[in-house]
Amino acid sequence: MKILLIKDIKQILLYAAIKIKAEHECKLILTLLLLLFSSVTLFAQTVFSGKITSTKGEILPGVSVHLAGTNTGTRSDSTGTYTIQLREKGGTLIFSYIGFKSQEVKTGSSSGRLDVVLEPAGQELTEIVITSGLATNVKRSNAGNAIVALPAVRLTGTTAPSTLDGAISGKIVGATITQMSGAPGGGVSVQLRGISSITGSSQPLFIMDGVILNNASFDAGRGTSAFTGANSISKGQDNLANRLADINANDIESVEVLKGPSAGAIYGTLANAGVVIITTKKGFNGPTKITFSQDVAAISATKLLPYGSWDEEKIKAFYSDPNQQSAEIAAYRQAKASGRIYNYPKEIYGHTALGTYSQLGLSGGSENTKFYVSGGYNNENGITKNTGFKRASLRANISHRINDRWDLQFNSAYMNNITNRGWENNDNNGVNIGTNLTSLPSYAQIHRLEDGSYPVNPYYAENPFHVLDAFINRETTNRFIESFSTSYTLIRKDHHQLKASFQGGIDYLMTEAKLYAPDDAQSQLNAISGYPGASRFTNNRNVNSNFQLALVNTLDGASFRHTTSAGLVRFNQNLNIQAVQGEGLQSGQINPVNAAVRSNYSYFQELINTGAFLQHEVNWRDRIIATAALRIDKNTTNTAYNTFYPFPKASLAANLTNFDFWNIPAINQFKLRAAYGQTGGPAAFGSNFSPLNPTVYLNTLGITAPVTIGNNKVKYEIASEIEYGADFGFFNNLITLELTLYTKKVKNLLQPFTLAPSVGYSSITGYPIGDLQNKGLEVSLGATPVNKANFKWHTQLNYWYNRSLITRLVIPPSAAGPNLGALYGFNELRVGQSPTEFVGTPLKPDGTLTRYGDAQPKFQLTSYNKIDFLKHFELSFLLHWSYKSYVSNFTRFQQDQGGQSPDWMVPTHFDASGKQIPGNAIPTGLARQIGLNAGYFIEPASYLKLREIGLSYTIDKYSLKKLFGDHVKGVKLGISGNNLLTISKYTGLDPEVSAFGQTSVGSNYDIVSAPYTKRLLFHLGLDF
Secondary structure (H helix, E strand, O other), rough: HHHHHHHHHHHHHHHHHHOOHHHHHHHHHHHHHHHHHHHHHHOOOOOOOEEEEOOOOEEOOOOEEEEOOOEEEEOOOOOOOEEEOHHHEEEEEEOOOEEOOOOEEEOOOEEOOOOOEEEEOOOOOOOEEEEEOOOEEEHHHHHHOOOEEEEHHHOOOOOOOOHHHHHHHOOOOOEEEEEEEOOOOEEEEEEOOOOOOOEEEEOOOEEEEEEOOOOOOOOOOOOOEEEEOOOOOOOOOOOOOHHHHHHOOEEEEEEEOOOOHHHHHHHHHHHHOEEEEEEEEOOOOOEEEEEEEEEEEEEEEOOOOOOOOOOHHHHHOOOOOHHHHHHHHHHHHHHHHOOOOHHHHHHHOOOOEEEEEEEEEEEEEEOOOOEEEEEEEEEEEOOOOOOEEEEEEEEEEEEEEEOEHHHHEEEEEEEEEEEEEEOOOOOOOOOHHHHHOOOOOOOOOOOOOOOOOOOOOOOOOOOOOHHHHOEEEEEEEEEEHHHHHHHEEEEEOOOOEEEEEEEEEEEEEEEEEEEEEEOOOOHHHHOOOOEEEEEEEEEEEEEEEEEEEEEEEEEOOOEEEEEEEEEEEEEEEEEEEEEEEEEEEOOOOOHHHHEEEEEEEEEEEEEEEEEEEEEEEEEEEEOOEEEEEEEEEEEEOOOOOOOEEEEEEEEEEEHHHOOOOOOOEEEEEEEEEEEEEEEEOOOOOOOOOOOEEEEEEEEEEEEEOEEEOOOOOOOOOOEEEEEEEEEEEEOOOEOOOEEEEEHHHHHHHEEEEEOOOOOOOOEEEEEEEEEEEEEEEEEEEEEEEEOOOOOEEEEEEEEEEEEEEEEEOOOEEEEEEEOOOOOOOOEEEOOOOOEEEEEEEEEEEOOEEEEEEEEEEHEEEEEEEEEEEEEEEEEEEEEEEEEEEEEOOOHHHHHHOOOOOOOOEEEEOOOOOOOOOEEEEEEHHHOOOOOOOOHHOOEOOEEEEEEEEEEEEOOHHHHHHHHHHHOOEEEEEEEEEEEEEOOOOOOOOOOOOOOEEEOOOOOOOOOOOOOOEEEEEEEEEEEE
16 A cells, blocks of 8 residues: 555656756756655665675675565675565565575565575585586586585594595595505505506596696606616506695595596596596684694504414425425524524514694684685604605695685695605515515524624525615605686676686696615625615606686576586696616615716606687576586697597486475485586507617617607597486485496507517507497485484495496407416406406416406495484494405415415325325425416405594583683594404405506506505594
């Protein structure tokens, strides 16, 4: 009624104004009338305004505010402030923001201030924010892909991880993560949805705060002639660690995993093996918060190899030479009489080491400037003498809002690592500690003498105690990771926003490796070169730099939201390796420059990848969400390095529960999704060139013709993937279920191609030899079975498998990856067969080798559980079951050869044909040589591991205030552990092993690796 009266007054006043003839008076009156009209109109509306913040006090810009059942709405500005005018009395305002729970507020008939605090969505399936492109994000409930998102609590909430790669083990559905050895400082191989290359890397692309990280492993050179007596190579057996070990996991806010081309296609050339996006912690608007944590660990071996016992009967059976039998029996009797029978594995590996992990962080800020600053120091001793891992890290993340349109973000990190790896795994020269022990009888007398010298080890090439005391294998890393991003809002309207952004960064990595073997070492005195005393210093300098310039345009309509992003990208990598090696060092000299014989090695590599992208997303009321994108790239590893290659992507998601027809309250989410994408895998550096070989002839430097030639048509390996699945939420996400099926095809696998001798060259590099296919299933089930005030239990089950298959070959069946021989098994390329399947002796009637089993597990299953009870206690643990992966256990050969197999003297009965019969007993260690085949070495390596477990207690705030006043805000005490339990029938040290590092195929070899370790930790956390 009031509105009608206002309209009548308006009409009367306008009519009166028209009747006034004086122009000046008319303008004045009209002005007054318009002001009156504006006032009465405002009085007729209801206006609400306020500030929107998070529970942490952070301002939230861009929050959607709209009146339920209408198209009336607005968004909060950069200060978190909003204003909305309602033409109707009362109603319900809905506040929604990605990553936070939506909130509904009923309004009255009068205007006023209405401040709103939004709660983070936590682990709710529908609210997690994930990456949808290079410049855009999307709610997980709207995503067309299955993307794993690990928050900080999953990474470091249960126990303090030694390294970041260790923190993600067993937590990514669809991933095969293998610890390469038990050496200090990490060393983990990550494969997402199977292998993506035969000779190239199947390790994913790692990105931290927009910076493309270097995750390569640098070989120190233990396989070179100075340490092996021959010009051999180690093939990655040097206890290598990947560079994820440099990163402090306590600084990580979240990790997102794009597991295949359908999700990672927007990254083009670099994403054939998937993408891992790491986001570090940021500041917030509020008082400065200080956190400190201290963990202390007891570190010990999870298992030691069985150590065979010896007696006179075994010595007679082991040694065939009568003179040697007599000498060994005499040594055995003397050792037994003097009480000097030793358990050498326990003596060397049986120690309990100490680890300390300290972290200090400061965070906070104001509306305009927020900061996060931290420092961490890890000092983890190895279980063998003179080994260990130390890491110091500093980080400063600062964000600043210049005005309501322009903001900046700086992320800076420095890391210093010192790793003493010891001498394990690689045994090209007989120095490996573990292999020594497989040939060292318990009665051997090889301890250091009182005069400081070391007895000669007659059973192997080196005295392990001399190696522990005097040999050096040290790696020092200094690393800077710097990133900068800025965004400017060009257009900001209620339903239209255009934003420009720039993001760039650099990863500067300097790794210095030092190897040293003293001149009086047994292996050096027997060196073929005749120059005992060797060292090798290596400097590895790698600089990764990348930038991205993007525009993002967002249009909000009544029913549709359109988001278009476009931009340019560039990635540069510069690698410089310099090594100097010396032989003939006198006692006390370590620097190779002082050696009698000196050699130098240099290697340079530069890669440039340039591209552009365009992506468009359409969202129809969170019901149907469609995305299409195109990335084009050019790369200098291709022959046509100025040619752009396209990598398309498309996805579709349908949230059926958001449709009006849905009327099943028990199912709050039911989403169907499908996605397709292509990515590229670049050829190895230099594949498009024929290398000339340097030589010296008559004291003149020259070059010789190449043995291998480059491929003048080399280009990418191309991976295409189609993924489809369904996501469910039951009883308001009390139970969640995600199902995903995928097929990933890799075409034009690149591998050196052997040529006929008549050609004049041995091989051609970067040749496309065939195609590969990966198929798999991923299931993730989450539930909260109990949700009481004093007891809450959340559980997460993940199940997945991958099947790989060679679908096309242009070469004959051949070995792939490292090959120890048919007796021990190797991976083979053959159409219709998995490239990671082990084959070996005996030969079958058709002339092919026997197939034993795949290095990839038949399936993996993890169970994460978090239980909160009695208000202040929290128990969490992670179980990991890997079923039926296979390992070639070369360690069994070493034990048999050295007489250290636990069953070496168990009597076995065989007839002339090799069939076991009663009587005629001979030692098993000898009997195994009759008709021995690869079936003895290729073992199923199933396991069940308790990867993490932790119990913590948080002191209540009332007790803290009583004890410390307002000085201490929180105290958390806890005890935790990782790898405390492994159940497996595998006979080696650990079924999760990869002696040849991060290689795509041929990885599951066990060559007497260093013992794996378990850690028991005690935790103290303080908040100020």
